[in-house]
Amino acid sequence: MNSATSALQMQNPVPSNVNYEYVLEVTNARKEFPGVVALDNVSLRIRPGTVHALMGENGAGKSTLMKIIAGIYQPDQGEIRLRGEAVKLDNPLTAQEAGIAMIHQELLLMDHMTVAENIWIRREPKNAFGLVNHQAMSDMTQELFERLNIRNIDPEAPISELSVANRQMVEIAKAVSFNSDVLIMDEPTSAITENEVEHLFEIIRELRGRGIGIVYITHKMNELFEIADEFSIFRDGCYIGTHLSSDVTRDDIIQMMVGRELTQMFPKEEVDIGETVIEVKNLTLNGVFENVSFNVRAGEIFGIAGLVGSGRSNVAEALFGVTPADSGTITLDGKQVRISSPQEAIKLGMAFLTEDRKDTGCFLSLDIQENIQIAVLQDKYSTAGFVNEKQLECDSLAMSKVLRVKTPDMHECIENLSGGNQQKVLIARWLMTHPKILILDEPTRGIDVGAKSEIHALISKLAHKGVAIIMISSEMPEVLGMSDRVMVMHEGHVTGILDRQEASQVKIMELASQ
Known part of the structure; x- marks a missing residue:
């Protein structure tokens, strides 16, 4: 046991009602996507009754690991132990039932449903006839809000009428309602005000006091020092180290996050x-x-x-x-x-290569040539309503060769190309506009x-x-x-x-x- 762990045990002793040192342990987790090793033998240990912050640049592997813990991704190798027992988290429902709740950065609430319906979906209280007891569900929601000191949110209000901050509070209440032992928060303060952040921290401290292990992903240094007991640094899909937040400075953390050569x-x-x-x-x-x-x-x-x-x-x-x-x-x-x-x-x-080639870049059902020519079809190759198809095909082919797009021919569906070749096709599209x-x-x-x-x-x-x-x-x-x-x-x-x-x-x- 290292000195950091010993010090943390003195600060936050394991609650007397548990018989395990770590509520969650991940050992040697590896996850590989085509062309990318997202996680490379990463380990993480979370003690009950603590807030454990994950730090690292975009793409460091933090969210990938959290999605493995939440059952969204399956690791290629590695072991997960929950309350000291090895578990296999096949899907989000399995993880939820095992006692793991996750609040995603992109809120996953359903706008057309009420606050109460969102919180208790699939767990609605029923009356004697097997129908949803809406009054009981509303009362349960109000009870939950009072416990978390959440005010001014009507359990019967549609989610669509709530502010982003109040939606965040509903997500937190929903996660807490599962009585989970592990709560994952991914950038929970990204869209809320300073006063709302302080309220969130009060809730986190209350949950920590009940023995819940909280995993907190953030890019904000001040939050780490205010709310976290310890933190782990990830870099390029690798685990760098774990430290008590009281043992390091802001500069130390930045150095650990970026410490590599170009x-x-x-x-x-x-x-x-x-x-x-x-x-x-x-x-x-x-x-x-x-x-x-x-x-x-x-x-x-x-x-x-x-x-x-x-x-x-x-x-x-x-x-x-x-x-x-x-x-x-x-x-x-x-x-x-x-x-x-x-x-x-x-x-x-002007030309604009968007961030998400799948959703806002490629027309996945069209072929390479159609994807390349779509930005210039009406203006540069049209005369009196007629398209000079021969010249357009010739220039599209020439541009794909310049960019070395790997494809059998120009009529290959872009969906069948690798990510790199899809990106080259999109760049070719915009270069055609000069x-x-x-x-x-x-x-x-x-x-x-x-x-x-x-x-x-x-x-x-x-x-x-x-x-x-x-x-x-x-x-x-x-x-x-x-x-x-x-x-x-x-x-x-x-x-x-x-x-x-x-x-x-x-x-x-x-x-x-x-």
Whole structure:
């Protein structure tokens, strides 16, 4: 037993009514997805009556491990022990029945149902005729709310009428209603105010006092020191270490989170940076981001970094007209413009590779050629309502060869391609428009190392040709390896813009977690 564990035992002794040291133990868990090792022999131990924070960059493996514990994913190898006994968690229902509850970052409530119905779904109290006893269900909900000191939420109110903060409280109440021994909270404060955060912490302390082991995923350093007894650091799918929160500083944690060298897979070329192509001033989307200002020059790769909920992708969507900003100005080549739709953005010389290629990028039922040509079909290859199909096919094929898309032919359904080749097809689509400004949101997410290197090389070549590139990425080495400047965001605000020479993983993490 190490000194950290001994100290923690003195601070938070195991409740007298339990006969196990750890309520949850994960040993040597491994999870591999195509081309990606998400977890590599990871271990984690949670003591009853403690709050255990998980820390790490985006993609470190935290959520993957939690989904294994919650029965959503099955590990390729490893063991899970609950209350000292080995268990197999085949699905979320099995995990729930075993005493594990999880509050997801993306709330999973059903809008058309009431608060009470959401909390007690599949466990509704019945009357003598076997029908749902709505009054009893409402009373049970009110009792639960009183226990958790949750006020001003009507058990009979539809979920659709609740604020995000109140929905979060309903999710917490639902998880507590299972009387679970393990409660997982994934970024529970990402969308609530400071007063609501304090209320949440009061609930967490009360649950901890009842002997519940709480796993708390957060990117916010101040929360770790305020609520967590101990924490574990994950990096690149590996377990780095566990420490008492009282034994370390904020800088120690950041160093553990980012402690790795950049590799040579970022073929960044030194190019002559030209004049300003796009200038953004005080761009604001109410409730999402505020007063965002920056400029990008010809040939520049402008990186945007930030943690989950920072507003990075929302800024990109506002620039491209997907969700137009409420206020602020956008100036292209010295002329102020208003972009209210993606069609207008394309006409102005902009292109946007979205974050999620499955949901908002690829047309999965169409073939490669159809996916490539869809952004240029109406304008560049149409005359008097007729499409020059021969030229379009020729140019689409040429672009796929430039990007080295691996496919039997251009009529292969894009759904059958690997993630890396799907990403190349989407990039080919936007390069067909010959953009002046290329916005790339997570350009290499979920693809293998070889495809990443090819895409990085392509980005550098485009910059060399004078394209102004805005690149959003959750991968710190990618941001640092490819960017001329890096803008860092935190909770909808710009916290700093760093030149390539001064940018470092530690500085970015400090700005991203203020």
